[in-house]
Amino acid sequence: MSIESLGNVLRELCIDVGQVTADTRLRADLGLDSVETTELELELDRRFGLKIDLWDTTDYSLAELAARVEGPQPADLPVDEHRVPLEIPRVPPDRARRYREAGWWRAQPLDTLLLRHGHRDPGKCALVAGDRRLSYGQLLTMVDRVARRLRTLGIGRGDTVVVQLPNSIEFVILVLALIRIGAPPMLTPSTLREYELDRILGLTSPVAIAVPGRTRRSDHLSMIQQMRSRHPYLTRLLVADGAGEEGADVTFLAELCEPGQDPVFPRAEVEHGCEDAADPTDVALFLLSSGTTGPPKVMARTHEDYGYIVRSTSDVAAVDADTVYLAVMPATHTFVLAYPGIMGTLAAGGTVILGGVEDPRRVLELISRERVTHAAAVPGLVTQWVDVLRTEHYDVSSLAVLQVGGARLDAVAAERAKTALSCVVQQVYGMSEGLANFTRLDDPDAVTFESQGRPASPGDEIMIVDEDEKPVPAGDVGQLLTRGPSTVAGYYRDTAATGRAFTQGGFYRTGDLVRLRPDGNLEIAGRIKNLINRGGEKISAEELEELTGELPQVAAAGAAPMPHPMYGEAVCLFVVATGEARPELHDIRRYLQMRGLARYKLPERLELIDTMPLIGVGKLDRSALRERAVTLAQADSASSARAGR
Template identity: 45%
Template sequence: MPYPADVVERYRAAGHWERRPLADYLLDVADRTPDALALVDGDVRLTHRDLMVRADGAAMRLRELGLRPDDRILVQLPNGWELIVLIVACLRLGAIPVLALTAHRQHELDHLVERAEARAIAVPDTLAGFDHQGMARVIASRAPTVEQVLVSGEEVRTGSVDLRALLRPADDPAGARAALDAITPDPLSAALMLLSGGTTGQPKLIARTHEDYGCYVRSIVDVCLLTSDSVYLTLLPLGHSLPLGTALAALVAGGRVVLEATPAPERAFATIERERVTATALVPAVAQRWLEHRLVDTDSDLSSVELMLVGGARLPDSLAERIAPALTRNLQQGYGMGEGGACLTRVGDPSDIIWHTQGRPMCAGDELLLVGEDGEPVPDGEPGELLTRGPCTIRGYYRAPEHNAGAFTADGWLRTGDVVRIRPDGYLVVEGREKDLINRGGEKISAEEVENFAYQVDGVSQAALVAMPDPVLGERACLYVVPRPGALVRLEDVEEVITRAGAARYKVPERLVVVDELPSTNIGKIDKKALRADIAQRLDAERLTAPAAS
């Protein structure tokens, strides 16, 4: 969905967009400080020159495999040097990486391949005991567009392409750079595709252009005060916008990215101490685990951590107040989404702002508007649904015209579905959500999708999925079910359907409540507000009657 021509010129005139493809910023750093470390992944240590020479080599080999600018590559890789190099290779070639999560299974990937018309799939051989290579080959055998399966790991089967070999340095670095510079992408073309955390079943594709994502990345550099001395530890999946954006921002600033596959504090604390990490980003559930671990691990040296960004879900005030100085010198709260810009608190903000708000727009060109149920702006200080637009925000999802008609206004505002309040100082406070969505520790679960699975269980007459509060993850999924007369419905039955469909494991509800009927609103819809209140009351009652710990 292109930006209107007058909007393009306005963003360029204001300096938000710089008419440059995203990889150019990385090339600048490699030219300026070629021997500075860029990536650390276990024993693998790549300089900025290594990163770009490998990316250019990979881009040329992708061309040899038949991939061209605008071709889509579905990428399902864990955090690691291979993922970063492949993304940069795509940026250089003009191919578009479609970033899936490693938790996704055939149910989600079939949809993404079809919607993106992917020409290739990149996966690990196995991960956590799951055969990703086998799944990718099944998908490729049925998808008319997929021609290559790229596999990272020790076991690359006949018919698959060895991704690590593809990512080796260019045989002729100068020749590869010249060839790729000659086909540099249009800055207004898509650089990458992220996935929405939407409420209507399967994820939608978020096409981020080189200009708008470049603006997003450069804004992170400025607001997070990243420099060539920054050592950024990436723990959250790079398939999400904020983790990817902050990793690219650290590289654009000339700094170093340290990659870890797990946010477990035992491993992360050791990495922080060894690499002298200066910045990282967490979701609230992980921040809480780190705080709890810090009580028993007081010896790990975390003194290098200057900045800790916490986002992905609302951070409880009581938790925010404990993060600094226990884990970092500066806490930074944030709010954002794959579709657009972000709000962040600033280093040096008063404690009241850092602890109790989710920041203000990261980019000066971002606009916020709060509206009520009637679609009209709400009075100052009142909560309302957040609409946003600006140089970091898309104008529509890829190949989703019917959804776009409801998700975007005619003049380019994105309806976020989030209920927020804007303070007089311009800082945003997240109050709740209009969207029918469960935010399980930063992973978004569509209620509609899980309910559709539930209706496939024999004996289910009605089903409704709602969020239930959780002190660790923020929210977990609770499924309410009305069974048919005489039927017995178990949580295991729902899990079996979801597993058989090949859907991501995190979508399995963690509680089942069987009721005789579901409450309804005055217009006959299932009253999910009442269900959320009901499960909260049930949890409170259980806590009151639970035996005291000895």
């Protein structure tokens, strides 16, 4: 452990260390008081598993303390030997035992499941990105090599690394390498900015973050550099590309993932099987909640529970070694990562095609050129693809399964997609918290077009309840509660949010209103939570209202979903002004961006009103706002139709 890293630990405890040196002593130089001494003992135990009595007669120097943290390890001992398991919410032992006895949770590391074809079929193509192709043998070699290189950078078991990258071969390699060494990646959409990242970094205390290089529209590296003073544990920056970037703490992913051995990483030679196998109960990766209001919530997924999600969803999507899966939506979302997604395809020995969603014609070209069999999309993307196919020809005859999720796909759109793409449409309704519902590939159109399917796992329990959390009569609409081998037990380092979202019995309150059909499939009827679903990205109305309310010219703000032809919903912001100075939409958007809010959360329409509609004892009448937003959108559509005549 470096002296500077130990200094960062002290700074996190708000201990003024100034310029630290190896000879700096805890009492003589830093003057630690009793509270600070105790806090340091606890932090060294929590973070490094070092139990040390700092109250004895020894006044440790930082060099001596760093040596105690490292312990008497040989030069080639992996750094992760001295890390402690992360403390996460756990499923009660009786249910965990039942899941294991049923064979749902298995004692198999997630990376082993995903990389096993590197030995079985090393020449088979695993990943495609543009003109680049990587075989399973090459993927296994690169993951092992990058795992060792990460260790030379001081990243090891028990550390966390935020991964905020677009779809790429480097993304896949880095995620698998981090899982392999027991340093869980915190998967974070590249669209998030400072406001959301501050909370994520604070919750997970990552030692490194992987970000895209600078582009015309974004500069993640500069953003992170500015945030580091608030997050001193962040000691390493992994950058996708960065011509001209310099710094001892900056590592380029292109170099990290470069084939072959090089002098920068002298320990990169691979010997298969040399890595210590993970405990299946260890954290494999961290995900963000897909359906909660307010600030981001973090969830820990273990090797055994996430491996089960990969296997169970692969079964219902008929993914096998012949599958060619198209991943154009962000792979930081579970839908694309593991429903069955990239991970399911790799576990089955299929081929993953990596791309982006920017151009529907480019997507259709990929389907044609790579003979894609499976693809995943939100309804807005499906509509784009279908619209292009109305006037242009692309050979999409290889496509067998189109998974649609992130938002409800209506029956008319589902039928159009099936006709235009000549494939099975599989509706997917799930959440990062765990439950995954699918229509089945052999379901009749009446089920596929009009429902959101049924659980992929026979172990998933669902309840549909009223406002008092009592079961509703069969066929009635109520809130969906769920628990099972796919569902987490709570949020990471957030007991308050866990208490709100989970019942005493371990059921997750989804906030979605559903109806259970006689055939066992679910229909989504609405939601309790104040979320706006913009193309599968969830936007908290309360968060947006709170930030908008910081503006001096805003007396009150209310956000509501407004129908959108491409994204399904967009943000309509209602504002009561404080006086004669009336805020403009561009002013509000500029302020929210300045506050570090992700761009997809910005309002797309502003309506100034005299008073907010209220109900009861002053509660915002959200139904009235939603109805007004719908009316405004309908009026716009009618006006556009008249103008087009």
